[in-house]
Structure formats: C-alpha cells, structure tokens
Amino acid sequence: MKIIIVGCGKVGSTLAEQLDKEGHDIVVVDKKSAALKKVTDSLDVMGVIGSGTSHRTLLEAGIETADLLISVTGSDELNLLCCLIARKTSRCHTIARVRNPQYNEEIEFIKEGLGLSMTINPELETAVEIERLIRLPSAIKVETFAKGKVELLKLHIPEHSVLDGMKISELSDTLRCKVLVCVVERGNNVYIPSGGFELSSNDLISIIASPQNAIDFVHKSRILVNDIKNIMIVGGSTIAEYLALRLADSNINLKIIEQNLERCEELSELLPDAIIINANAADRDVLIEEGIEDIDAFASLTNLDEENIILSLYAKKHSKAKIFTKITRLTYEDIISEMPLGIIINPKFITTDSILQHVRAMQNCGGSGIEALYRIVSNKVEALEFYAGKNAKLLGIPLEALSLKPNTLVCCINRNGEITIPTGKDYILEGDTVIIVTTNKGLYDLNDILL
Template sequence: MAVFGLPVFGERKEIEKQKIQGEEKEMKIIIVGCGKVGATLAEQLSNEGNDIVIVDKDAEKVQDISNACDIMGVVGSGSSHNVQLEAGIREANLLIAVTGSDELNLLCCLIAKKAGNGCQTIARVRNPEYSQEVHFIREELGMAMVINPEQAAASEMARILRFPSAIKIETFANGHIELLQFRIGANSVLNNMRIADMGAKIHCEVLVCTVVRGDQVIIPDGNVVLQERDIVSIVAPPKMASQFFKKIKVQTDQVRDTLIIGGSTTAYYLAKQLLTMGIDVKIIDKNRERCEELSDLLPKATIICGEGTDQDVLMEEGVNWMDSFVTLTDVDEENILLSLFAKEHAPKIKSITKVNNTTFDEVINKLDLDSIIYPKYVTAEYIVRYVRAMKNTIGSNVETLYRLVNNRVEALEFVIRQSSPILDIPLEKLSLKKNLLIASIYRDGVLIMPNGQDVMSIGDKVIVVTTNQGLDDISDIVKER
C-alpha cells in the first residue's frame, strides 16, 4: 500500500459525511508526533468525524494509536517530503506538528506549506527563547497557529488565580459572558437548594448549566437539588458572576501571593504573568543552576533553592499562610500529595495541581483538590477550537469551544450568520437533543437568559452546553427526524 516503501497502518476509514447545504464538514488532517498531545488530538478530532492521518518515526506508537482510533498511520519523519506525500498532504486541509522538537515542528509546517495545496499548519513551539518571536514566526511561515503548551497552561492558571473561588473560568461573546465552575462547600447557602429557587433566595440571576456529582454529569433542570461537594458551572455576565459569589459568601478578589513548587518552564511563564498582575511569587526548586537562571529571569520573584517535597521546607516558606499554592513538578503523584498537604495545613488556600497522566483522572477528581490542570488537554483544546473555526468555511458556525469535566461536556458559542429552519421559533417548541441546554443568547449587547418563549435570530451569539459531542451548526441542537 505504501508508495514509498513506508510502513502504513490502518485504512482511511469511510466516515458518514455530514452535510450542510450540500457541503462536506469532514476535514483531512495530518498530525505529526504521537506523544501525549498528538494522541489526544487524534482521538478527539477523529471522534468529530475528521479524516485523520498520524505520522511518527516510532512504529509501535503509530500502530497503537491508529488501531485505537481507527485511523491511518504512516511511519517516518514528518519533515520528509515523501512521508508527507504518503500521508496525503496534497489533499489535506491542516497539518499539526506536535513532536518533541520545536525546530522539527516548524520544518514540518514549512514543507507542508510548499507541498500542500493550500494546507493550513499549526506547530507546537515550547522554547521560551521563541516566545517573543511567535508573531514573526507565524507570519513569515504563513502558519495558522503557533501553540506553546506551557504558556497556555500558565495562562489558564493565572486566570484561575485572578478569581480563586472558581475551578475553571471560560469566556464567550468577547468577554461579555463567563462560564465559571466552582465546588459547593459544606456550609454553602446553596446546599440542598433547588435550582429553580435560587433566583428568589439569592436575588441574583445566573444560570446553572452543569452539575458534576461523583461520576455523574448532569445537565440540570430547575428541579435538581444542589448538594455539598457538587461541582457546579454557571453562566453569567462578569459583573453578575461577581455579585453571585459575594452573595454566597465566597472569595472574589485575586490572590495576594502564591507559592510554586518546581521551577519548570510553566513556572516561569506563570510567575511572569502573576508578577504583572501584582501578585507576589515564591518558587521552590532543588536545582541550584535552575534557581540562578530563574533569579535572572524573574528578579521580582523570590527563588528558593530547596526540596519542595520536604514538609519542613514547605512550612518554613509559609505554605500555611499563603493565598495560593501551585504544584508544577514533573511527577504527578508528588503534585497531588503536595496539594493535599497544603489543603490540610491551610484549608482556605487555593491550590492548582498539574497532572500529565489522565489514566486515573476519575480517582483524582474525587480527591479534595481545587483546580487540576492537564496541559495536554489545554493544548488540544486550543487546536480543536481552531479546527472547529476552520469549518466555518464549510457550514459550521461555532465561534468558541470549551471542553469541561474531562472532555465529557462541551460549551459552544454559535454565531448565527445565516437563516436556519430552527430560527425565530420559541425554544419550547424545538425538539432539543437530550442532555443539552441553551445557556444564554447574546443579542445587540444584551444578555438574555432564555426561557421557553425566547427565540434565536440571525446575528445572535448562542451559548449551548451539552454532553453531545461534535456539534458544528446551530441546527445540530435539535433531534434528527
């Protein structure tokens, strides 16, 4: 089967073509690199009905992923012209290079631009030395996106520390609408409260769009009763969200200081952002050379050379009185245990735990941890969001996409640009899919918390929260007849 004698695994699977106005919504995507991010992208993009080809020099990894995802795999270097031809670069819409080498990723994209027929390219670039040159690199190589996983993860962490009561914060409609996740505490006024009664009892209009209770994910109606330890997602304008948290007596101001364990690249990016926000930063790392390097890079931060996993060191450096605590070592188990230790000695501290391995995510989510960041999911989410945006040219109208609850829930922002059979019909008369909620409608600068009499119209931005995967067009929210 391989024209150039290259090992090839799998067959291009025949996917049932979804169509809007006669146009296919499938995209042909080549993913170079079968690491954690590459495997995650292959799984997610394949599940959305795209034609995926993976490329890597490791035959075993290629075969494992191609078998698991039922996709085609090519063994070889993604920077080889012949390998890219074998992978189908001439027909591809997008090439994503996520190998462990920045330079190799950029070379793959450069060759794809020359060999492909209008193929868009995305490269993962991790070296901080390139962080100031991203715009130049993207423009000169004609790339669609340059993604830095560490910087993206750091930005998510900084956003959380700006609003420490939230586990996760996402924005829609150019920042006019926020989706916030938080956990209900033991003494919360929301404990044992019916969602339909929240407005009257709290006097603050927000919409509850998901409730996570143990292993169960609920897209709730008004009859659901909130319980202690539920993880709840609400949708509201930023000002209303702030008022809501004040009324349920949880912290809304950003943290004053943070203690970071591990002097990784992510720690550097995070510290840089926090210092800009006026937050005091202290970093503990056991490598003296790295500490000296961080001292030069971050002169306003306090850098401690010591063993961050030593309880005595943590107590000596004030973990029990810090506002926030971030664990960024290379060992997941260490990060988890350190966060649990911090919560035990400082119950009100805001903790962020970095986890790379998602094998035991269900167990981890049951632990008393605040925010858990999976860097590979953050990176994959950015790229999947771009792929959905690319589909705008072939019928899709997804403007923004966020994955929640370990990818079990999607929050999507649809921008309605053209007529559709479901427009201008009261929502109560639409046969919506199960486990789907229209969370808000943003129209002419006004946020509408929709009821059954509201309608969707051209020009609206509609936020939909659902456990259904792969919605591309606003018409996808209704059941198929």
Template sequence: MKIIIAGDGKVGIALTRQLLHEGHDVTIVDSNPHVLQANMYLDDVMAVQGNAATLEALRQAKVNEAELLIAATSADEINLLCCLTAKKLNPRIHTIARVRNPEYSEQLYVMREELGLSLTINPELSAAREIFHLLQFPSFIRRDGFAKGRVEIVGLRIDEGSRLDGVPLHQLYQIAQVKVLVCAVLREGEVTIPDGSFVLRRGDRIFVTARAVNLAQLIKNLGITKQKIRQVMLVGGGRVSYYLAQRLLDARVSVKIVEQDRARARLLADQLPGASVVWGDGSSQALLASEGLAQTDALVTLTGMDEENIVISMYGHAQGVRKVVTKVNRLEYGHMFMDMGVGSVVSPKELCSALITRYVRAMQNKTGSILALHHIAEGAAEALEFRVDDTVLHRGVPLKDVPVKPGVLISCITRGPDTIIPDGASHYETGDTAIVVTTRQSQFRRMNDIFA
C-alpha cells in the first residue's frame, strides 16, 4: 500500500518504521530538512520537504497515487488542512489526522465528512483511556483487548508467596478455577511460548489469555488482593492528566493533581472542580510526603520528561504505593526500568502508532488477514487476531494436529457469542476469529502464514 506520512516527529518516525516493516511504500513530508535527511538514512524512505498542507508538497508526494494519508504534524490545524487538501486532490484516499486539542472534539464529530477525515487520533486521550483501564484492575501490569473487548491478554508478575510459584501449567486450572491460557512467559529478559510442562517461578511475568468477564474471578482465585483504587495522585497536569482525571472523577475516585506551572494548576482547578490541584514540584520528596503519597492507592507520573516520571515512580514504589503507572515516550526506558518499580508503562506515541496501524490492517482486511495486533512481553512477542475464512487451512482440525511453526500458539477462538480458551481438542471454523501469539516477529499477514 502507498502511504504518505505528514510530519516526521516521534509518532511519524514510529509509524514509518512499523509500516516499512510490514512492507508498505512510505513517503514522508516534513518542512525540516535535517529531520528528513536523518530518517531517509535510517529508513530508506521517499521524502518530500515542504508544508504538508500545501498543494505543491502533496503533489510532489504523489498524493493522487496514495491510498492513505496520515497527518501527524505538531499542529492540529495543519493536520486538518492537510487531510482536506489531500481529499480534494484524491477523493479515493483515506485520511487520518492527529488532533490533540479537546476544543475541536465537537467540530470533528459534526464536520468529519466535510473535513475529509476517515479517522482522528488523540494520543493523550488514548493514553488516559489506557491508564484508566489499568487502574480498574491494579494487579495487572498490562491489558490488551481483542474480539471487541470480550477477550483480554493480561500481564501478571509472579511475586514471592504467589500461588503460582512452582506450578506447572498443566495444573493451572486447579488454582485459577477459570479457563485461561498462559500464552507467553518473560523470564530474565527471555520470552517463551510455554507448553503444559512449563513450571512457573517467582519473578516471571506471565501473559494470560482470558475472557474479560472472568478477570475478577481470576484475581480472586489466584489469591491476589483486589483492593479497589479509591485515591489517585497524578504528577504532571498536562492533557493526559486532564482526560484521566475526568474519567476517575466520573468513577467516584478521589483525584489529586500535582502541577509545577502555576497558571496550568489554576486552569486545572477551574476545569476539574472535583479534583484537588496542588501547585508544586512533583519531584520533591517533601511535597509528595506532605500530600500523602504513602497513603494513596495509585500514583501516575505524567510530566513531560521521561526521566522525571521514572524517578518519581520508583520513589512511589519505594514508599509502598500499590499501583504505579509511568508515562514514557521512549519505550526503551520503560523496558530498562521495568523491574525497578516503574509499574505499568504507557506510551502515548506507541498507542497512537498502534491505532493507526490497526486502521491500515483493516484497509487490507481481505483473505484471512490481521484484524488486530498488540506487542506484549516488552515487545518480544506479538498477539495477532485473525479472521478465519474459506481460504484458511486446517479448519475443523483439532489444534493438537495443526502444524504451526515453532514459537506460535493459538491462544483463543471466538465463534459468534462464544469465546473458547482452547485445548488440543479445540478447532476453528469459517467465520471464527483466532488470536495467535508468536515470538517470531516475522510479518505474519495472513493466518496461513503461521502454519509449518
């Protein structure tokens, strides 16, 4: 597919590399020649220097031949104008705009067709939704949804004293008492797709496929304390904090926001009358202690600096805060410090990139192709959702007899309203969707690619 990416910032770079990895023809447009030159060298892509919202730049990028335009510059207005102009030049093109200003929400909803928009993305709103999702089940370090939310792959850490320490996976049901499947285990930096003889041990991070309705029961049966989050401290008062605080307050959760900029703190206090807003330095241990950090249920670090977020999160963990969520833009930071108290890691850039990538896959959704993809186990494994159609091999064959490639596991099958956590006797049929977990990172584009 020929794709144009307008804006070569953090989101643009992440998208370029992901889409190139999947075999697409990518052209980037940016007004900064130094940025373009650096990324042409790294990614070997076509580049056009210029304002992405102008006719000249889009014509140079051959917008008339493109199937998709992604406008991800730093200015919402340029992104919207870019999509509108592209649609005028090529009425068949799909357009995606990154729009971050909440004041535009109503206009985008009402004027979507007039603006030529196929999809709008708000990274900060996506991050707030993801964090709120994590705070609903604080025991999980990660949650990824499939099958329209009916199935989840959740991440859990096996701590000292866990009921799972020393348990072989074929005995898991005796403890969990609900049908789940451990689809990946991260141990000492290495990821494994386990079989029934695999023995769990303390320090493992396991990724479990389960029906969404069974998550609460799973936590209870594993002996994990399910204390509801009642008080949350947010350090940093940017857009993510605003969106997240709205959701928490609607859920009757007490919210305290620490913001260093006085004008921003005053604005948040006006916009969020139900929240407690503190003007001060969130990296100050004395301030955090005086504001009751040790007594709060959850700490979410949302400043504009990754390093500051990581340090504050580590301090909160050391003070005994039960749930810690850290916002980072450079995901390698989260991976480096995962075992040092940063808790769940959320990246607005990654979420934005993932949403757009799913849209691209939906455009390609023809024979047995991918419906959704999530990176799990610190990016060392992938969970892919496929639609099973008449072209997919081995339909009706028990899974124990299906020849899949090494490092591949079919972890869930959905059939109409039914969700099947499979065993060796299970099978898939035409019309089903199947969730496949793999460590191969090998560009599986159709379900048939997983078979040996």
C-alpha cells in the first residue's frame, strides 16, 4: 500500500518505522527539514518538505495515487484540515490524530462529517489502558477481544506460587478454570508453550480467557494484589484528565500533583471529585507530605521521561504501590527494562498498534481479515483476532489436523458469542472469530497461519 504520513514527531516517526517494516510504500511530510531528514536517513522512505494542509505539497507526496493518509501533527485542527483536503483530492482513506478532550464527545460527528476512516487519540488510549490495569490490579497488561467477551491478561508468577513447576496441560484440571496460557516470558526468552511446558516463579505469562474465568484463575492461582483505592498521579496532563474522568464513577480516591497553577485551576473545575495539589513533585518532601507511603497506585505522567523515571523509582522505594511510568523515548530500552519502573506506558506504541490493525484490515477487505491486533511482547509476539470468511481454507477441519506455521497457537473461537478455548478436536466455521497468537509477522488473513 502507498501511505502518506504527515508529521514526523514521535508518533509519525514510529508509524513510519513500523509500516516500513511491513513492506508498505511510505512518504513522510513535514515542514521541518531536520525532522524529515532524521526519518529518511534511518528508513527506506521518501520525504517531502511542506505543510500537509497544502494541496500542492500533497500532490507532490502522491496523494492522487495514495491508499491512505495519516495526519499526526501536533495540531488537531491541522490534522483534520489535512484529511479534508486529501479526501477532496483523492479517494484515499484518512486517519487523523485528534487529542483535545473538547472534541472527544463529538468525535463520531467529526468522523462522519469529514469522511474519516479513523481517528486516533494517544492520550485517551493510554488512559484506557491504565484504567484497565487499575480495575484489574493483578494484571500487568490487559487487552480485549470479541467485543469484550475475551481478555488477554499478562501476569507475573510470584515466588512460591502454586503455578511454580506446573505443566501447562495440568492447569485446567488442577485449578479447575478455563484459561489458556499462550505466551511465557522468561528472562530474555519468549515461548509459545506446548502442553508439556513447565511454568516457573518469576515467569511472565499471558493468558486468554473470558473476563470471569480470568478473575477465577487469578484467585485460584493466588496471583492476588489488593484492590486499588488510592491513586497518586504526578503531572496534570491530558492523560491524567482522561484517566480521572474514566474513574469518576468508581470509589477510587484520586490525587493529582501539578506544578502549573493555571492547569491546576482548570483541573479543579473539570474534576471536582479529585484532589488537585499545586506543587513540584520533584521535591521529595512533597511526595512524603501527600502520603506516597500509603497509596495503592502511582502514575508518573509528566512530559519528561527522565523525571518520570526518577519519580517512579522514588515511589517504588517508599511505597508498595502499583507503578505506572510514562516513557515516550525508549532509546535505552535495554537499561530501562532492568529498572523497577512498574508498568511502562508508551502512548506512541499504543497508537501504532491501532493503526497497524486498520492498515492490515484495509489490505484484506472481504476476506478472513483482522478484527483486532495487539503486540504482547514488544515486537516479538502478536495476538490477532480474525474473522473466518467463506474463503478460509481451514473451515470444518479439526485443529489437530491443520498444518500451522511454527509458533502459532489458536487460542480461542468465538461462535455467535459463545467462547471456546479449543482443543485439537475443535474446528472453525464460517462466521466465527478466531484469536491467534504467533511470533510470525505480517499476518493479514486467517489463511496466513497455514504452512
């Protein structure tokens, strides 16, 4: 596909990198030559200097033959205008980044009015991810499939766990709960396990189950963490605002520390149920005075990665809270991964996954295409939900008789809302949705899982 990306910031450059890896023809557009050069020097993409709202610039970028335009500049209004001009100039699909909370309640109207294929809101998506992990405190990561009927949870096996030394095949009978362990992370190694795989303390496991069965598994395996009742957020960012609004109907006590007085006043009006503190959280006395030792969750969401890292390390030392650390630049990923920073939140990767899912779905219109896509372990493992169309070659064939690509696991079959964790005797029918976990990259169609 030919894809034009307008804006070479953090999200735009990450998108260009990921889409280039998937073999697409990428053109990047930016007014700043330095930002453009940084992307074109490191990737096999074409660059065009200019504004995405300029008809002439878009023509130079090849809008007339483009399949998709993605506008991710720092301005919502410019992104929307860029997509409008693109739609008037060609028949390409358009995606706009729209971040302002004021637009959020009207986003469907905006999409329909401008003919957008999709809007992305990194801050809202990040807040949604944090909210899921707050409501399920035992989980490190939560993703949903089958319109919420199936969840993928990443969990840490603690020391002296009942799971230590247990084989995958023994889980269902021993714990009497319907779950499937689809990925195991042990140190730097990642496994898609067979039934004979033996679990160990300190493994990170990803399980597929219905929401109720997932909760049942957490309780029976004793991977329990106390419910979160008190949260401290540092940084009155848009993410903090979205998160607070989503938690407004809960019994959670929320405290936001922000050093900009004007922003504090805005948040006080927007979030009457939250406690807003005007202070510099980098001052260690502030965190102690505000009760960091007694909180259940701590989220460092400032715009400075370095400050977020320091604050999270401090929170880890002085509390037993579940830690969330926002990091947008993973230049030193190998070092950061060894730090006790809790759950690392990266808005640009959350956004990239949503767009990759849309792009792969576009490439397979009418086939057995992608309904959902998530990266489970960085860029090593993907979990995909496929619709089984009439073109699928594996319909009606028992799973044990299929020749699947290596490191590919059929985790779940959703048939008219009935969820099945399949055995080798089960089979896929037309109209099912199927969840696949694999280390193979670039799957676009359910048939791609076959050898």
